[in-house]
Structure formats: structure tokens, C-alpha cells
Amino acid sequence: MIDIIQIIITSPFLQRALLAAVLVAVIAAASGTFLVFRGLSFMASGVAHAALGGTALGIFLQESGLVPWFDPVLGALLFSVLVAIFTGYAGESGITQKMEVAVGVSFALSMSLAVFLMYYIPPYRVPQIWGYLVGDILLLNDLDVIMLASTAVLLGVITLMFNKEFVYVSVDMEGSVAHGMNARAYHYLMLIISALAIALATKAVGAILVYAILVAPAAASNELVKSVRGVIITVFMIALIAELIGLTTSFVVYVSPSAIAGILAALSYILALQVKRIRERVHMDVEETTSTPADLVETFNQSIAIEEKRDHNHEH
Amino acid sequence: MSTPPLIEAHNLAVRYPNGELALHNVSFTINSPSFMAIIGPNGSGKSTLVKAALGLIKPAQGSIKVLGYDSVKQVSKIRKLVRYVPQRDRIELAVPMKVKDIVLMGRLLKKLPPRFASSRDTEIAKEALRQVNMESLWNHPFPELSGGQRQRVLVARALAGEGSILVLDEPLAGTDVESQDLIVDALGRYHRENDVSIIMITHDLNPIHTMVQDVLLLKNTVIGIGEPCSIMEPELIKKVYGPTAKIVEHSGHRYCLTRDSGFDRHD
Numbered sequence: 400m401i402d403i404i405q406i407i408i409t410s411p412f413l414q415r416a417l418l419a420a421v422l423v424a425v426i427a428a429a430s431g432t433f434l435v436f437r438g439l440s441f442m443a444s445g446v447a448h449a450a451l452g453g454t455a456l457g458i459f460l461q462e463s464g465l466v467p468w469f470d471p472v473l474g475a476l477l478f479s480v481l482v483a484i485f486t487g488y489a490g491e492s493g494i495t496q497k498m499e500v501a502v503g504v505s506f507a508l509s510m511s512l513a514v515f516l517m518y519y520i521p522p523y524r525v526p527q528i529w530g531y532l533v534g535d536i537l538l539l540n541d542l543d544v545i546m547l548a549s550t551a552v553l554l555g556v557i558t559l560m561f562n563k564e565f566v567y568v569s570v571d572m573e574g575s576v577a578h579g580m581n582a583r584a585y586h587y588l589m590l591i592i593s594a595l596a597i598a599l600a601t602k603a604v605g606a607i608l609v610y611a612i613l614v615a616p617a618a619a620s621n622e623l624v625k626s627v628r629g630v631i632i633t634v635f636m637i638a639l640i641a642e643l644i645g646l647t648t649s650f651v652v653y654v655s656p657s658a659i660a661g662i663l664a665a666l667s668y669i670l671a672l673q674v675k676r677i678r679e680r681v682h683m684d685v686e687e688t689t690s691t692p693a694d695l696v697e698t699f700n701q702s703i704a705i706e707e708k709r710d711h712n713h714e715h
Numbered sequence: 716m717s718t719p720p721l722i723e724a725h726n727l728a729v730r731y732p733n734g735e736l737a738l739h740n741v742s743f744t745i746n747s748p749s750f751m752a753i754i755g756p757n758g759s760g761k762s763t764l765v766k767a768a769l770g771l772i773k774p775a776q777g778s779i780k781v782l783g784y785d786s787v788k789q790v791s792k793i794r795k796l797v798r799y800v801p802q803r804d805r806i807e808l809a810v811p812m813k814v815k816d817i818v819l820m821g822r823l824l825k826k827l828p829p830r831f832a833s834s835r836d837t838e839i840a841k842e843a844l845r846q847v848n849m850e851s852l853w854n855h856p857f858p859e860l861s862g863g864q865r866q867r868v869l870v871a872r873a874l875a876g877e878g879s880i881l882v883l884d885e886p887l888a889g890t891d892v893e894s895q896d897l898i899v900d901a902l903g904r905y906h907r908e909n910d911v912s913i914i915m916i917t918h919d920l921n922p923i924h925t926m927v928q929d930v931l932l933l934k935n936t937v938i939g940i941g942e943p944c945s946i947m948e949p950e951l952i953k954k955v956y957g958p959t960a961k962i963v964e965h966s967g968h969r970y971c972l973t974r975d976s977g978f979d980r981h982d
């Protein structure tokens with residue numbers, strides 16, 4: 400125990416990694432949960448890959464001298480937000496199919512753009528683009544962590560303030576609008592702030608891990624936990640534990656912490672499905688033993704009574 | 716006339732983005748206050764009419780007013796007055812809402828963020844659930860209820876809210892006899908005891924025809940308007956529901972028998 404604390408104190412990269420793990424778990428809890436409620440979990444993947452395309456464009460603009468001041472992270476944020484707005488627009492009516500298509504198209508477009516631009520940027524900067532795909536939580540610098548922290552905090556505060564609105568938009572869009580809530584504004588607020596957080600998380604830990612951490616724990620919790628707050632807390636716990644185990648493992652054996660965290664996150668969903676199945680089976684057994692013949696007799700009598708009434712009506 | 720009409724439509728037409736003309740040449744006036752029913756077969760534009768009245772869809776032509784407020788220009792006024800429950804299939808079940816969360820929505824939607832529930836809100840929500848005999852399921856997950864129970868909770872959401880007009884889209888669809896009776900009784904009682912109007916879309920007028928004052932019969936335009944008994948005309952009903960529809964008289968009331976029952980589904 401003392402050893403571990405000593406290692407953490409003496410290695411800033413590990414401190415940054417731990418902090419980033421907590422922040423990504425916050426993003427998963429705030430963003431992932433509501434995206435899953437909204438039926439938009441795949442948007443996380445669209446946005447994460449858009450960040451990659453945007454980075455490629457940013458590097459290209461910088462290196463080609465077209466827009467020298469353009470930081471690639473601006474490209475990532477811009478693309479992510481555009482994809483979120485595009486998806487949100489397609490899905491305003493609540494039709495998931497359209498949103499899926501929007502994400503699919505954005506995904507294809509950003510990846511193609513990234514690959515296209517790779518031929519026009521200096522080879523030494525190509526790894527920066529790939530960094531957005533696989534990422535490494537152990538290689539973060541201070542600025543990365545500060546940016547990640549600011550968006551995570553912003554996302555957290557907005558989610559705390561507007562979680563009811565986000566839930567209402569997901570549960571009953573029409574009803575919310577009809578009662579005078581500006582549902583469209585909240586719909587876009589949620590998508591845009593999520594996109595910003597996802598983009599920066601992608602820069603920090605890579606698109607693949609972001610997708611795994613944002614979607615799988617939220618889907619898992621939503622199978623088992625029966626209140627909105629419960630789901631948010633459970634997502635945070637699953638995401639954090641997966642990441643911490645990933646980090647710890649990477650010290651013992653030679654392995655990428657993100658890979659372990661991603662696998663654990665995915666496993667949490669499979670585990671949740673199993674638990675749910677077992678629960679349902681137990682539930683059914685109980686129902687079988689408690690339904691006594693007397694109940695059945697009564698049901699039968701009632702159904703006869705209804706039949707009679709119906710016949711009676713027809714005679715007129 | 717001192718109070719403006721509950722609903723007033725002038726030559727209203729509504730077209731969906733896909734080109735479908737859901738309503739055309741709709742003109743009618745319903746005085747306030749009222750307990751009114753909008754009836755008509757599947758796809759006859761009942762939900763569309765209500766959505767146009769609430770400003771959820773813009774008219775392609777003409778206008779519709781609620782208590783004198785235009786559904787396009789004065790929509791925010793209308794939304795202060797209205798408590799709306801959409802068709803049951805519009806409620807997303809993937810969100811782990813509790814029964815209490817759904818009912819409290821009726822009150823919290825009219826507040827400003829962060830929309831905390833006061834103890835009075837909770838009390839009113841519980842009372843509303845009591846009206847439909849669901850108070851014992853206060854903490855129960857909403858998606859795990861039966862269809863009829865869910866419908867009862869949604870009606871309770873409307874009862875718990877504030878605003879002088881309740882708009883309910885097919886609250887009786889897919890309900891068992893018990894739920895149907897509870898909902899009809901609760902709405903009837905609420906209308907008698909409070910100064911509110913109720914606009915209810917229904918497939919089947921029979922369960923409520925003794926308590927409704929006005930009936931609007933739609934088939935993409937107004938086919939009939941009037942008291943329940945004047946709408947229950949064999950010729951009128953046959954025109955809308957087809958030749959198999961029948962009107963029967965039973966202990967002084969007319970009942971309508973159609974092949975058309977069950978649940979509208981469309982997105």
C-alpha cells in the first residue's frame with residue numbers, strides 16, 4: 400500500500416493518468432448515461448471519430464501554412480460539435496433510424512477525410528492522428544488534463560443543473576414541448592456539451608476507449624438499475640473501476656491500460672445481461688409457485704362474464 | 716360571448732413533411748368549458764388536430780385557436796394553460812423512470828430549472844395517483860407496469876398538473892376493463908369538481924359518452940360535431956367507420972359498435 404502511494408507521489412504521469420481516469424468516468428456518467436437514454440449511444444463513436452478527422456484537418460491547415468494558428472484540437476472540437484448538431488437535427492423528431500444514418504455518414508466522412516489528409520501532412524505528425532484512435536492515458540501532459548478537467552466539470556455542472564430536462568426530453572419530447580419546456584434547446588445543449596467532452600476525452604484516451612467507456616457501462620447499468628440517479632452513479636463506478644484496473648494491470652504486465660479498461664467495460668455489459676436473465680428466471684419461478692388455482696378460477700369466471708356481456712351487446 | 720371558445724378552427728389544413736395531408740378544410744367551434752371527445756378511425760387526424768392546437772405542428776393553411784390564443788403566434792400562452800398526455804407509445808420506456816417521476820413531470824414541467832419537487836408537489840402527485848388507484852406503486856419502475864397501469868399513471872400526470880385544459884390522446888387505448896373504468900371515473904370526477912376543460916381523443920366513445928358534452932367526429936376533415944347522441948347516428952357512423960358499424964340502444968343510451976378498436980400506431 401505504502402509502495403503504491405509512493406509511486407503515485409513520485410510519478411506525475413501516473414497522477415495525471417489517475418486524474419484523467421476519474422474525469423473520463425465523470426464524462427461517461429454524465430454523457431454516456433443520457434446518450435443511452437436518448438437511444439444515441441452510437442453518437443459517441445461518431446463524435447470520437449469526428450474528433451480524429453478534425454485533428455487531421457487542423458494539422459493540415461497548420462502545416463500547409465493556410466491557417467498557421469489553427470490548433471488541431473480546435474478542429475477536433477469543431478468537427479465533434481458539427482457531428483453532434485447534425486445527429487441532433489436528424490433525430491429531433493425522435494426517430495432513431497435517422498440518427499443512426501447521420502452518425503454513420505459522419506463517421507465515414509471524418510475517417511475518410513483523416514485518411515485523405517494523411518498523405519498531405521508531414522509523416523512525423525501522423526502519429527498524432529492515430530493517437531486519437533488508440534490514445535494513451537499514461538502519456539498525458541498538464542494541458543491535456545486541464546482541458547479534460549474543464550470540460551468534465553462543465554459537463555458535470557450542466558448535467559446537475561439540467562438532468563430533469565435531459566430526462567424529460569428523452570422520455571416524452573412532445574409532452575415536454577407542449578408544457579412549455581424548450582425541449583429543442585435542451586436536446587442540443589446535451590448533445591453539444593457531450594460532444595465537447597467526448598472530443599477531449601478522445602484526445603486523452605483514444606476513440607476506442609472512449610466508445611467502450613461511454614457506452615458499455617451505461618448500457619449495463621440501464622439493464623439493471625431502476626432509477627436515473629442510480630444509473631448515473633453505477634456508470635461512474637463501473638467506468639472508474641475498469642480504468643483503475645487497467646492502469647494497475649499495466650504496471651504488472653506489459654499491456655495497454657486502455658485495452659484492459661475497454662475489455663472490462665464491455666464485459667460489464669455482458670455480465671449485466673446475464674444477471675438480468677437470472678433475475679428474470681427467478682422472478683418467473685416465484686410467479687409460478689404463487690399463482691394458485693383459485694386465482695385461475697376467478698380469472699376464468701371473469702372472462703366468461705365478459706364474453707356474456709359481449710354477446711348481449713351483439714343481440715341488439 | 717364573454718369567454719372565448721375552447722377550440723376554434725378556421726379552414727385548417729395540416730400536411731406532414733412527407734407530403735401526407737392529414738387534415739383539410741377543418742372548421743369548427745367548441746365552447747368553453749367542455750368535456751369534449753375527438754373520435755374517428757385510425758389515421759383520421761385526431762392526434763394531428765391536437766398537435767396543431769398545441770403548436771407542435773404548424774398548419775399548412777388556416778388557423779386554430781385555443782381559448783382565443785392562436786396556435787402559432789401565441790403558442791406560449793397556450794402552453795401555460797395546457798396539460799398534455801401524448802399517445803402512450805410516444806413515451807420512451809428505455810429511461811428508468813419511477814411512477815412518481817412520471818407523475819411529478821406534470822408539475823415540474825411548468826416550473827423553472829432545477830425543478831425541485833416541493834412537499835406540496837409530492838402531495839398533489841400522490842393524490843392524483845390515488846384517483847386512479849395507483850398510489851401504492853409510487854416507487855415502482857414505470858416501464859414494468861402493464862399497459863393499463865401505465866395509462867393510469869399518465870392520466871394521473873395530467874390530473875397532478877396545473878392549467879385549465881387537459882388534453883389526453885387515447886388514454887383508453889390498450890387498457891383492461893378495470894383501468895378503463897378507473898380512468899373514466901377519475902376524469903369525470905375531476906371535470907365535475909374543477910373548473911377545467913378536458914379534450915380527450917378516443918377510439919371508442921362508449922365508455923365516456925354519458926359524460927362528454929361535445930363530440931367531434933373526424934375523418935381527415937370534420938364529419939360531425941355535436942352532442943354524443945347526435946353523433947351516434949347510424950348513417951354518420953357508417954360513413955366514417957364503414958358499413959359494418961352499428962348503433963345499438965341499451966337502457967336509454969346509444970352505443971356504437973365498430974370493427975375498429977385497439978390502438979393507433981404511427982410515427
Ligand SMILES: Nc1ncnc2c1ncn2[C@@H]1O[C@H](COP(=O)(O)OP(=O)(O)O)[C@@H](O)[C@H]1O
Binds near residue numbers: 735762763979981
Ligand atoms: N409524423 C408523421 N409523418 C407523416 N405522416 C404522419 C405522421 N403522423 C401521422 N401521419 C399521418 O397523418 C394521418 C393522421 O394521423 P394521426 O393524426 O396520427 O391520426 P389518428 O390519431 O386519428 O390515428 C395518418 O394518415 C398518418 O399516417
Ligand SMILES: [Mg+2]
Binds near residue numbers: 762
Ligand atoms: Mg392518434
